[in-house]
Amino acid sequence: MLAHAFQLAGIGAAILAVMMFLIWLISLRLHNAGIVDVGWCLGLVILSAWYAWQGPGSGSRKWIMAAMVTFWGLRLAWHLTRRIASEPEDGRYQQIRRDWQGKNIPLRFLMFFEFQALLDVLLSLPLLLAALNPDPYLSVLEYAGIGLWFVAVFGEGIADAQLTTFKRDRANRGKVCQSGLWRYSRHPNYFFEWFIWVAWMVYALASPWGWLSVACPALMLFFLFRVTGIPATEAQALRSRGEQYSRYQQTTSAFVPWFPKSQPAS
Numbered sequence: 001m002l003a004h005a006f007q008l009a010g011i012g013a014a015i016l017a018v019m020m021f022l023i024w025l026i027s028l029r030l031h032n033a034g035i036v037d038v039g040w041c042l043g044l045v046i047l048s049a050w051y052a053w054q055g056p057g058s059g060s061r062k063w064i065m066a067a068m069v070t071f072w073g074l075r076l077a078w079h080l081t082r083r084i085a086s087e088p089e090d091g092r093y094q095q096i097r098r099d100w101q102g103k104n105i106p107l108r109f110l111m112f113f114e115f116q117a118l119l120d121v122l123l124s125l126p127l128l129l130a131a132l133n134p135d136p137y138l139s140v141l142e143y144a145g146i147g148l149w150f151v152a153v154f155g156e157g158i159a160d161a162q163l164t165t166f167k168r169d170r171a172n173r174g175k176v177c178q179s180g181l182w183r184y185s186r187h188p189n190y191f192f193e194w195f196i197w198v199a200w201m202v203y204a205l206a207s208p209w210g211w212l213s214v215a216c217p218a219l220m221l222f223f224l225f226r227v228t229g230i231p232a233t234e235a236q237a238l239r240s241r242g243e244q245y246s247r248y249q250q251t252t253s254a255f256v257p258w259f260p261k262s263q264p265a266s
Contacts, residue, residue, distance in 0.1 A: 055131025
């Protein structure tokens with residue numbers, strides 16, 4: 001089992017490395033590094049299909065997992081593609097370009113793109129474990145994981161749609177979205193994104209070595225809170241919206257949706 005797992009993951013990593021190289025070439029032509037986010041989503045879709053196709057586990061289990069990943073990944077990739085096509089490069093990546101000025105920016109972005117491929121392989125552990133499980137029957141944990149996944153995908157879709165609708169209204173330019181789920185969390189899309197990995201972790205817990213998948217939502221949480229998620233997004237929001245976003249930070253939960261605090265006195 002261990003040898004098969006390493007073989008599947010190794011071939012998957014090679015496929016994603018080539019894919020990210022091609023997407024990096026496209027980003028050079030577009031002068032928009034935001035396309036890496038689309039590649040990150042599609043990378044997990046590719047891995048889920050690869051594991052389901054070549055994994056020795058039960059067909060129903062591995063293809064259910066692949067279906068969940070594919071639906072999530074294609075929806076998010078399409079949402080990001082539309083945003084990239086209609087807006088300038090995300091402010092986070094513009095700031096990275098400024099920070100890397102004079103330091104071989106294209107090569108550094110290539111390394112960044114390839115790191116996303118590696119991250120996909122690490123985060124695909126629940127997918128891999130499910131594809132290796134030979135048990136022909138789904139367990140209560142797996143049904144629970146499917147239920148949690150529906151909640152997470154629904155929540156993320158609503159958060160994305162609410163923000164898109166807010167941005168489309170020209171009257172909201174320069175303003176902070178505080179309607180719908182965004183009234184209760186500054187990053188409801190990130191919260192439900194993380195919750196998807198919790199759902200996949202629960203699904204994978206029914207498989208041998210499934211406890212290892214706990215590392216995936218933990219890793220996602222680390223990146224969201226310490227690396228490319230909330231810190232970079234909020235720094236950009238403060239640069240573009242200033243005091244208005246600062247007040248939003250004081251009243252609204254950063255991650256888990258919760259009732260907002262009273263507006264602090266000016």
